[in-house]
Amino acid sequence: MKKGSMQKSKQWNVKGALRLAGVFNFLHSCGSGCLLPFLTLYFRHLGLNASMIGIIMASKHLLALVWRPFSSVLARQYDKRRTVIVGSLLSSALVVLTLLLFPSTGIQAESGRCNASQPEADPTPLLATLEQMTVPSQSNATVYSVNQTSISTEQPVDVNATVSLNWSARGLKSLKKEEDVHTEFLGSLKVMDAQHQMFFLVLIVMALWECMAAPLEWTADDGLYEYLDFVDATDRHSGVKVWKQLGAAFGNCAVGVLVTSLFCLTGASVEFYSYTILMILTVPAAALLPIYLRKRERLTSGGFKALQLVHGNSQAILCAITVVLMGMVSSAVSDFLFWQMQDCGATEIHMGISLALVHLSQTGFAPLSGHLSRFLKYHGWLLVLAVVSLAMQCLYYSFLWSPWSVIPAQLLAGFSTAALWWSITSQSEDIATPGAEKTIFRLFEALSLELGAAFGSLTAGFVVQKFGVMVLFQGAAVLLALWSSALAVLKWKIPRQRRINYSRLLAADTELSESDTDQEKDWLETAMEDDRGKTSGQWKRLN
Incomplete structure (x- = not known):
């Protein structure tokens, strides 16, 4: 045994x-x-x-x-x-x-590193066209007869020779392109520019x-x-x-x-x-x-149940909207912050160290989360603080002036990210049925890291293309500032609904039953003293 x-x-x-x-x-x-x-x-x-x-x-x-x-x-x-x-x-x-x-x-x-020359557009197609259009020269006295008209080589090449070569080359090129499109795999790519x-x-x-x-x-x-x-x-x-x-x-x-x-x-x-x-x-x-290997089971609809739980809670809906917006802005920052740093003269060592500080500051947030949640009454206000922090760091990113100037904003980024995920975890526990906490957290994670990030990357790409990185960060800061104000008002107006999670209550009851004997003794002595007080009061009334 x-x-x-x-x-x-x-x-x-x-x-x-x-x-x-x-x-x-x-x-x-x-x-x-x-x-x-x-x-x-x-x-x-x-x-x-x-x-x-x-x-x-x-x-x-x-x-x-x-x-x-x-x-x-x-x-x-x-x-x-x-x-x-x-x-x-x-x-x-x-x-x-x-x-x-x-x-x-x-x-x-x-960026001009290693004394490399700046690359330019490939001039090969233009040179090839010019070589086809060039007529071989012999001597200054040589005369060419074009359309029964004599011209010297000191003058430009006749236009009608040029036009015929151009049309013939263009026709052969178009026929070749059409043949490639219909016969080759991914042949349509050859029609496009590089x-x-x-x-x-x-x-x-x-x-x-x-x-x-x-x-x-x-x-x-x-x-x-x-x-x-x-x-x-x-x-x-x-x-x-x-x-x-x-x-x-x-x-x-x-x-x-x-x-x-x-x-x-x-x-x-x-x-x-x-x-x-x-x-x-x-x-x-x-x-x-x-x-853990389990036996085959029927597919469960955990994701749909999680959507129903989020949809049925007003605070959870606010949290979902917030994580989508935060995911959009965070994706824009992760996609184009290094562009801004590179324009300021930063190299990969500046970028790597600044990004590592974000992860390290997130690990240091865990011991502070409990104190902050008690100070802010409950996790909803910590979510507002996370949005405000991200807005401040976006505004700071738009005014970078040197490679190392990004460090303060990166430390703040670690706090805002950690506060966001801690708030999401608390919100998931509030609305979850027993065993559904992880599924609801995954739902919020997908809304932020995938859905919000997709919209953020797409929008950020077009904004940077048209207005630049600085305008992107400033616009993101304004958007988050407006939402943080609206979020604070809505959270103050909407009452907090919290589902009773019996599994957590059972776990808390188990921990209480396995607590120190001193606490049990204090509870027993208090009950006995109350009973003695009641008994003495009854004897006094009888007397």
Whole structure:
């Protein structure tokens, strides 16, 4: 019997599972931090304009909004979570390297690092046309007869020779284009200019990459959560999130230092190779990741129930609108803040360190969240404070003057982001039925990180293209300032509705029953004193 109990305790090693999950999340977040924040800079290097980049990033978020929950449900339904995780790591690590095969179109100017000359538009087509139109010269005395008229070589080439060559070349070119369109795969790309060709190629690769990478995070998180739920240790699940922040911070700093040091030799390819290497290093941890395997079940409508719970609560609707707006602005900042910093002379080391400070400040918010919530009465006012903080940092971003001037706003960004997610967690617990807290939190997460981010990237791309980055940040600051005022008034007018969560009450009652014996003794002594007082009062009335 002892042997069986030892094997069972060895099988469900919660501490070991949490350590392994921490390693997995650290390596995966480190790899993501090496590449994802710097993608828009690389697209700028390729020659894509702001509106094109906005469309690419919006497509990425919309694809993740649909494919991520659907793929995680399928992986759970067919017990293929580990296969999905390992396959996602390997395929995304290889697909992303395709972006390195695309040469720069030379439309966007570089920053002039390594004493490199500024790239210009490719003059090859124009030179080829001029060479076709040029007539070989012999001597100054040579005379050409065109239409029975003699002209000397000192004069320009006759227009009628030029027109015939132009029309013949144009006709052959149009016939070739039509043939390519009808016979070749993606032949229509050849009709476009180099910039639009690059745009569609990058869009295709990013869509394929997102299909490979999107199922990973939710699938791994669900497997670990159900594993801990089976052994009644879900309270330790939140401790794994710290390793995500630390991994992202380390990846930001490391790749910033490497790219800045090796830029003259490798350019921005270090970011892609770092991502690939770290994804491959994550595979052993993913293969050993603790995942609870369950029997096949019928698909549940947890997402629709979560929508109904949010729709039936006025405070939750305000929170949903807020997370969409915050997601829009946060996506605009993440897409084009590095553009603003690059224009101020910043390099990747400035960007990496400033972004790492955001993640580190988020980890330091957890000990302060309880004190702030008590000071602000309840989490709703902390949500208002998060919106105000993001508005202030957007206004600050619009007036950057040096590479290191972004540091104060980044520290404030960590506070606003952490306050937002802490408020969302509290709101999810308030309206959730037993066991639905995680589903409602996922709903808010999708509204912010995917739906709001998609609209934010699309809008930000067109605003930057037409008005510039400074106007984008100032407009975002004004929008958030107006919404924070409206949010404060609405939260003051609308009463707070809180659903009674019996599972939390049961857990609180269990903790109370297992409390110190001194508290039980105090409760018993108080009851006995009350009983003695009542008894003595009765004797006095009888006397």
